[in-house]
Amino acid sequence: MAPALLSVERPESLTAQAARKPTSILHRTPWRLPVAQSADGSYVTLENGQRLLDAVGGAAVTCIGNGHPKVVQAIKDQVDKVSYVYSMQLSNQPAEELARYIVSSSNGAFELVGIVSGGSEAMEAVLKLSRQYFVEKKQPQRKNFIARHLSFHGNTLGTLSLASHVGRRAPYEAILDHENFHHVSPAYAKRFQRPDETEEQYVERLRQELDDKFQELGPDTVIGFAAETVVGATTGVVPPPNGYFKAIKSVCDKYGALFILDEVMSGMGRLGSLHAWETFADDISPDIQAVAKGLGGGYGSIGAVLVSKKVADGIRDTSGFWKHGHTYQAHPLACAASLAVQKVIVEENLLENARKMGAHLSMLLREKLLSPNCIAAPYVFDIRGAGCWWGVEFDFDGPQCRRLDLKGANFAIVVQQRALDKGLIIMGMTGTATLDGSKGDVIMLSPAYNITKEQVEDIVTVFVATVEEVLSESFVE
Numbered sequence: 454m455a456p457a458l459l460s461v462e463r464p465e466s467l468t469a470q471a472a473r474k475p476t477s478i479l480h481r482t483p484w485r486l487p488v489a490q491s492a493d494g495s496y497v498t499l500e501n502g503q504r505l506l507d508a509v510g511g512a513a514v515t516c517i518g519n520g521h522p523k524v525v526q527a528i529k530d531q532v533d534k535v536s537y538v539y540s541m542q543l544s545n546q547p548a549e550e551l552a553r554y555i556v557s558s559s560n561g562a563f564e565l566v567g568i569v570s571g572g573s574e575a576m577e578a579v580l581k582l583s584r585q586y587f588v589e590k591k592q593p594q595r596k597n598f599i600a601r602h603l604s605f606h607g608n609t610l611g612t613l614s615l616a617s618h619v620g621r622r623a624p625y626e627a628i629l630d631h632e633n634f635h636h637v638s639p640a641y642a643k644r645f646q647r648p649d650e651t652e653e654q655y656v657e658r659l660r661q662e663l664d665d666k667f668q669e670l671g672p673d674t675v676i677g678f679a680a681e682t683v684v685g686a687t688t689g690v691v692p693p694p695n696g697y698f699k700a701i702k703s704v705c706d707k708y709g710a711l712f713i714l715d716e717v718m719s720g721m722g723r724l725g726s727l728h729a730w731e732t733f734a735d736d737i738s739p740d741i742q743a744v745a746k747g748l749g750g751g752y753g754s755i756g757a758v759l760v761s762k763k764v765a766d767g768i769r770d771t772s773g774f775w776k777h778g779h780t781y782q783a784h785p786l787a788c789a790a791s792l793a794v795q796k797v798i799v800e801e802n803l804l805e806n807a808r809k810m811g812a813h814l815s816m817l818l819r820e821k822l823l824s825p826n827c828i829a830a831p832y833v834f835d836i837r838g839a840g841c842w843w844g845v846e847f848d849f850d851g852p853q854c855r856r857l858d859l860k861g862a863n864f865a866i867v868v869q870q871r872a873l874d875k876g877l878i879i880m881g882m883t884g885t886a887t888l889d890g891s892k893g894d895v896i897m898l899s900p901a902y903n904i905t906k907e908q909v910e911d912i913v914t915v916f917v918a919t920v921e922e923v924l925s926e927s928f929v930e
């Protein structure tokens with residue numbers, strides 16, 4: 454054994470440093486977290502002085518980075534005017550203006566907006582509004598929702614019931630609603646399209662499966678079908694096959710059920726268009742949609758329910774109001790922050806920048822990771838996405854793969870932690886590739902829409918070096 458003095462040790466990891474610090478927070482990770490002290494643009498500085506480049510915007514949240522002067526000013530101005538009024542008593546200016554902006558930028562897709570405090574609240578509210586719609590339409594027998602396996606719609610009991618992800622549901626299975634929530638297959642061609650099937654046949658199979666599910670439940674008992682336009686946290690940036698949403702919507706229309714999209718992660722510009730359905734759902738707008746992460750960009754705790762004319766009319770023609778609410782609904786500070794974020798996206802032409810930088814990012818990822826000189830190349834299963842949202846999926850089963858020993862750890866999580874130590878924030882996801890969540894490693898990259906070319910290059914350099922480092926340490930001779 455080499456004497457200790459000669460051994461080349463890596464500097465102590467950030468999580469090991471954090472583990473020594475006491476905390477009173479009920480944290481959501483099994484490991485301790487380093488503490489952020491300040492942040493500007495896409496950089497975050499920790500208490501120990503280390504500067505990190507955020508390549509994933511938290512969880513695809515900080516879409517224009519931290520500390521944008523215009524948003525900071527808008528929040529300061531709003532707190533001087535009105536910090537809070539209760540939405541059952543008074544409306545407020547930034548909420549009114551934000552809702553107007555969302556409606557006016559939707560090309561007629563939406564007529565009303567309900568504002569809540571986050572993504573789960575938005576999806577929970579979508580469920581209740583959909584039910585309210587049918588109660589008011591005198592179809593109270595409609596009580597079933599259909600969603601998809603390998604989906605995520607939030608962490609409340611309602612949204613956990615709606616979605617289907619083994620790991621997230623496991624401890625709560627016994628108290629989830631199994632009666633009103635049903636699931637069909639994901640639309641994930643690279644994993645689930647059969648080798649003897651064309652894309653068209655795959656879509657037709659999925660359409661038929663949904664139709665069969667309606668028949669099984671009783672077509673007039675279904676409230677709606679809900680899906681993420683592009684799947685985020687469960688499979689890692691998975692767009693639907695061509696024609697999928699057109700086929701799915703035709704089934705909903707046939708049986709008078711609602712077509713619901715969850716764009717909490719994919720919406721508000723993440724994919725280079727304001728709504729993901731403009732790029733990935735054959736331009737078919739939903740009857741109801743949830744948005745959140747990119748809506749507030751992290752500056753305010755906010756989510757929204759976007760309501761089409763059809764559903765808006767259904768409510769307006771009857772009771773005329775939303776039978777749902779939270780105390781912090783339409784919060785003036787969150788709305789002012791969100792409105793300022795949306796204005797920055799327009800004024801600085803950031804959707805175009807997101808598309809350009811995303812194209813550069815994916816080009817570099819492919820060039821580096823798929824190069825014959827890259828030891829990671831045999832393990833790269835898929836590089837997919839659009840705009841400022843990309844997933845890199847790894848697979849270790851190929852015949853070309855050398856044997857790896859990851860010592861029981863998940864590759865994506867090890868890569869995420871090692872990248873953090875190297876100053877890069879990325880997100881690792883596991884259990885993405887099979888319905889039971891037993892296999893799959895994806896790294897998600899979702900930088901801010903105002904990321905620069907140099908920052909994109911830094912992201913790819915550190916990311917690829919990290920992947921190579923973790924792999925080379927794991928080879929079994």
Ligand SMILES: *Cc1c(COP(=O)(O)O)cnc(C)c1O
Nearest residue numbers: 571572573605606607685717718
């Ligand atoms: C993040 C997310 C949610 C939940 O949003 P929270 O703000 O975390 O409550 C719901 N649906 C999708 C698709 C998401 O990505």
